[in-house]
Amino acid sequence: MGLKFYCMLSIQFIKENTLVVIEGLTKKHVKDAELLVNNAIDIDTRRRETQKELDDTNAEANNNAKQIGALMQQGQKDAAEGLKKATADLKAKARQLSELLQNYEDELKEVLVKLPNLPHTSVPVGRSAEDNLVVAEWGSVPDLYEGAQPHWDLIKKYDIVDFDLGNKITGAGFPVYKNKGARLQRAMINYFLDSAVAAGYIEMQPPILINEDSGFGTGNLPDKEGQMYHAVVDNYFLIPTAEVPITNIYRDTIQKESDLPIKNVAYTPCFRREAGSWGADVRGLNRLHQFDKVEIVQIAKPEDSYQLLEGMVAHVRSLLESLGLPCRILKLCGGDMSFTSALTYDFEVYSAAQKRWLEVSSVSNFETFQANRLKLRYKKDNQTHLLHTLNGSALALPRILAAILENNQAVDGIYLPKVLVPYAGFEKIG
RNA sequence: AGAGAGAUGGCAGAGCGGUCGAAUGCGGCGGUCUUGAAAACCGUUGAACCGCAAGGUUCCGGGGGUUCGAAUCCCUCUCUCUCUGCCA
Structure with a gap:
């Protein structure tokens, strides 16, 4: 997790300047530029959804852990045990989500890494x-x-x-x-x-x-x-x-x-x-x-x-x-x-x-x-x-x-x- | 190469498994005071991601594990320091 991307163009930039990006890539003779770009944006959308879900799950688990701590200090063991079980389930869910997230990140990176830098507007059109x-x-x-x-x-x-x-x-x-x-x-x-x-x-x-x-x-x-x-x-x-x-x-x-x-x-x-x-x-x-x-x-x-x-x-x-x-x-x-x-x-x-x-x-x-x-x-x-x-x-x-x-x-x-x-x-x- | 110690925020340096994103000091930034500056005092001060926002998540060398919960325990890798050896 964290910033594991080695991509070059940032996905934020691509999202905000889609047309410019496609145009630039075409100038550099990237094949199927439009397809690649749309695909990247698509994967990123799914990535973000998954991340949100994972964050929410983690937030809930963290919250539970805090409560368990409080219950233990008050000596309410039974209540704590019940929460422990629920939290274990959350953990399992989080594990799945983070695998999924990793998949999306890898997939996105694979696409982005293939995209070259965009040429400056003054760059002449040409092939060789x-x-x-x-x-x-x-x-x-x-x-x-x-x-x-x-x-x-x-x-x-x-x-x-x-x-x-x-x-x-x-x-x-x-x-x-x-x-x-x-x-x-x-x-x-x-x-x-x-x-x-x-x-x-x-x-x-x-x-x-x-x-x-x-x-x-x-x-x-x-x-x-x-x-x-x-x-x-x-x-x-x-x-x-x-x-x-x-x-x-x-x-x-x-x-x-x-x-x-x-x-x-x-x-x-x-x-x-x-x-x-x-x-x-x-x-x-x-x-x-x-x-x-x-x-x-x-x-x-x-x-x-x-x-x-x-x-x-x-x-x-x-x-x-x-x-x-x-x-x-x-x-x-x-x-x-x-x-x-x-x-x-x-x-x-x-x-x-x-x-x-x-x-x-x-x-x-x-x-x-x-x-x-x-x-x-x-x-x-x-x-x-x-x-x-x-x-x-x-x-x-x-x-x-x-x-x-x-x-x-x-x-x-x-x-x-x-x-x-x-x-x-x-x-x-x- | 052998033996030992260690890796925490810009730097220095704390941190009984829960209230730690993290004390304290220095530095930085903003302010009060001053003709100006210094000193003193007050405040502020890490990064990434999701979100319009509120807020949430992740990060205490890297990776993995134990646990409901890890900076704190275990494994592993890397690097640094000290002593010994070797050598431009």
């Missing part, structure tokens, strides 16, 4: 990546010299990332960064962290293994179980992103209004099994099982969250501009958005030698979808309300590295973006 909206684009693709190479050749040429060694130690998708490759990576981590701190984010260093409760909190369990590495002996999971431990810091809390918004930044390695997503065009640093990422997270009052989302977009944009990479921002359409997101901007850099856009950041507002699971709330006018959670990469490292290597290559070596030189301690690879 093709329908995403380009909302900004800047920088120009460099003219590469004759004989320019894709990054998977460059890393061999300059001996800065070694996949064979990673294979030997672990397996595919676990590269070893060497020499200036390792130093450049470290430089980027520090640069990204410092930039976020300068923008008002509080830096955190969370655990990179999480327990089951945390996995449920951010919605990575049970759905994406197969995507996380699992340390079976202790039943811990390796994080797929810093979002998971950072957001879970605030699980099951009631925040003070004056502490909002909360802004955190964290660097962590990220681990993804990427089961089933290995394709022909996945080469080199484009997709890895372990990679480094700096993540920004905000927890905000509902009325502020979209403005703060724009602030996060601006922050990521300024990072990318400072690196001098050609870049574009996409507003994802309903069909391409994640299950949990209400609005997502993807950032892509153009990697000149492989002639491809690479996603390097994804900035999202989840509104109350995660907060509902997390029980993350704040108090206003003596009432508790769910908060909004937002996060974004700022930035994911390997693809940035790939783009820098490819775009900045010259006959005599690879030149680092100027902002990274003081961090790296060198200005050229090769």
Whole structure:
């Protein structure tokens, strides 16, 4: 009992905004949205009726128990015995009702868990990546010299990332960064962290293994179980992103209004099994099982969250501009958005030698979808309300590295973006 | 890893099986006093669910059990602390 729901959209919201919900779900291409929603409301009605009946039964039993206590003290044993019997019957009835209630709750949860978050009204209609909206684009693709190479050749040429060694130690998708490759990576981590701190984010260093409760909190369990590495002996999971431990810091809390918004930044390695997503065009640093990422997270009052989302977009944009990479921002359409997101901007850099856009950041507002699971709330006018959670990469490292290597290559070596030189301690690879 | 102790409201800390959602202290909020502040004094102060409301139900680490009745008794799990061992 109590709050055992791990559902995402709250049933109250669905009841009060049925049409909006159906419309939103349809935009996300949920099949039979109307049927699912009506079914949920139906189950909830029965659930509430059962709960009322159970509460009444319990109230009566409690009342009896009090009377029995009083009778015993007065020494009226016979009267007490009679009441005891009646109360035992009530208990049996309550047991049945609470089983029934549990059934309804499970049934409801089963339906609700299948419903994704509703898209923000500004989300473009569409089914796939093709329908995403380009909302900004800047920088120009460099003219590469004759004989320019894709990054998977460059890393061999300059001996800065070694996949064979990673294979030997672990397996595919676990590269070893060497020499200036390792130093450049470290430089980027520090640069990204410092930039976020300068923008008002509080830096955190969370655990990179999480327990089951945390996995449920951010919605990575049970759905994406197969995507996380699992340390079976202790039943811990390796994080797929810093979002998971950072957001879970605030699980099951009631925040003070004056502490909002909360802004955190964290660097962590990220681990993804990427089961089933290995394709022909996945080469080199484009997709890895372990990679480094700096993540920004905000927890905000509902009325502020979209403005703060724009602030996060601006922050990521300024990072990318400072690196001098050609870049574009996409507003994802309903069909391409994640299950949990209400609005997502993807950032892509153009990697000149492989002639491809690479996603390097994804900035999202989840509104109350995660907060509902997390029980993350704040108090206003003596009432508790769910908060909004937002996060974004700022930035994911390997693809940035790939783009820098490819775009900045010259006959005599690879030149680092100027902002990274003081961090790296060198200005050229090769 | 071995031995012992413990888990109660924002924190600290009480709680003979019935009158305990829980004493007390601190903190928070509101007020009196004050030119203002402090002090002092008064009041207020957990969460979820059902209900228009009155009110009701549930929650004292998690799960299960005994009982008419459990924060209080029993079982189990998890976690924390102290001592011993081991080790970045």
